[in-house]
Amino acid sequence: MSKIGPFPLNTFVQGDCIDLLQMLPANSVDLIFADPPYNLQLNGELYRPNFTRVDAVDDTWDKFESTQAYDKFCRAWLSECRRVLKTNGSIWVIGTYHNIFRVGAIMQDLDFWLLNDVVWVKTNPMPNFKGTRFNNAHETLIWATRSKDSLYTFHYRSMKTANDDLQMRSDWLIPICTGSERIRVNGEKAHSTQKPEALLQRVILSTSNPGDVVLDPFSGSGTTAAVAKRLGRNFIAFERDAFYIRIAHERLKTIEPLDHSLLVYKMENRKPRVSFGNLVEKGYIATGEPLFSRDGKQVAIVLADASLEHDGITGSIHKISAAIQKKDTGNGWLFWYVKRNDETICIDQLRHQYEAAYLEPAIVQEEAERSNEQSPEEKRPAS
Template sequence: MEYYKNENMKLILGDCIEELKKLEEKSVNMIFADPPYKLSNDGITCQNGRMVSVNKGEWDRSSGFKNDHEFNKKWLKECDRVLKDDGTIWISGTYHIIHSIAFALMEMDYYIINEIAWYKPNAAPNMGCRCFTASHETLIWAKKSKKAKHTFNYSFIKEYNGGKQMRSMWEISTTPKREKELGRHPTQKPKELLYRCIMSCTHEGELVLDPFCGSGTTGVVAVENKRRFIGIDTEQEFLELTKRRILHQDLEVYS
């Protein structure tokens, strides 16, 4: 169901699998997907020096490996339908889901262009003290086939990186407080992360899709940089947050 629309963005309320079926085939240049990591298992973590629950919502609860994998295959199938032949998809995740997604992509004959390690220097400490402290997430950048002529703005990214080739290890702190002033989401990504993804493989005027819109960081960065955006989410409050953030347009300058 269409929730909000203007010339730069469309926000859709509903299940992404069903809503993606309504979009035009091969109409999207880039997809950024941050699917549920299935981490809400009644455990604990550290937030601002306090012990808090890891539970984020029913949408983040695991339904068991087989069902979780089937879910990943279904939303990836619908993303494949709307993605242009020369378009690319970015997917973020932790070890809880990213290997399922990588396997599903390979089953679909997708070609993985890069695997990016997002290192978080300020990651939360480990409360159980029985394993290494989780300090990174993995991003997969993929295209429909090895022969597909994807966009990579090499010169721009190299200049942005101080004249050096950007490597596949990205050191980016977790989302700063200034990006949460208009509202919060439990899995909000920092704008810097999305800036690198979007600016590396799209041009002005192209269409960016986020099937798990959340706080709308994908849309904020896309619209700020003259791209168009479609965001889908099951929660109205998060679409309202996305709308608020995009319309606010603080036009932050990246350094």
């Protein structure tokens, strides 16, 4: 597929996103990331204590006549997003306290099924210059599917691995976009609300696959497109302002897609580890049983604690295999054999038998538990 509706894939299209969304076929997009106007309603300039002007979001694109006008606008683009989203696709919408509650309510009214609200904790937020409120140090992302029954993509294990083997939580600590990542034109920020690529990286990696179509209806400086391109996804990006489209175009020229081999989700298929002790506990290998080297010349006895005894030394299957081979390390799984019905088989084979018997159902079980044992918030109906 090289086109989506009338638009070639991997392009920025200038125009009002509601009009452009209407031109997309239903059920055609895998993932949507939307960073709509916040409707901040800033009145007047904001100054720091030293009287320098704060670079706040006061762009015309953020101005709406009334709250009702903003709601009407959100209802229109969100309805279209729901129509173009594939049955099993998902959508992320980011916002601040100014708009996210309104957006969330409208999403629920439109029958989106909310999966999480993720808090992007800004590790280096702008201070509250007036000192009249708490430092506003986060934005909220709503992650939702088209409906309750959507079989959405979620790379749970990969996220867990990225989080040092702990379940990825819904509070994401990520710095705001600064330094060389911030696009500047004549020394000025090119876009007042350029999002950090790290944020989009987590969204796209966790909830889409290489080759998927990612849509951004409010593309701005092109952050979603940039990350999608790098991660081997297709994108389609809408933006009303021609200046931002130009910036995004230039930005994309500098992005090199990663090699396909680096984008494979190997963690999702990885089986949990089986230890030699597991085999002994479950009787795949008996305590007191001899293990043999492949040529049968070396023999070790399995002790009750799953260590091996060989020639007066004891240790793990790996340690003893290394000692016999006079190496620093050894892979005992491939070194040791057992006799079964006149056959000599490698203990690695027994490990696979154990995995098939106990761990594959366990993965399924774990997934089932994940979907049943949700937090009270997740259990509550979405609308």
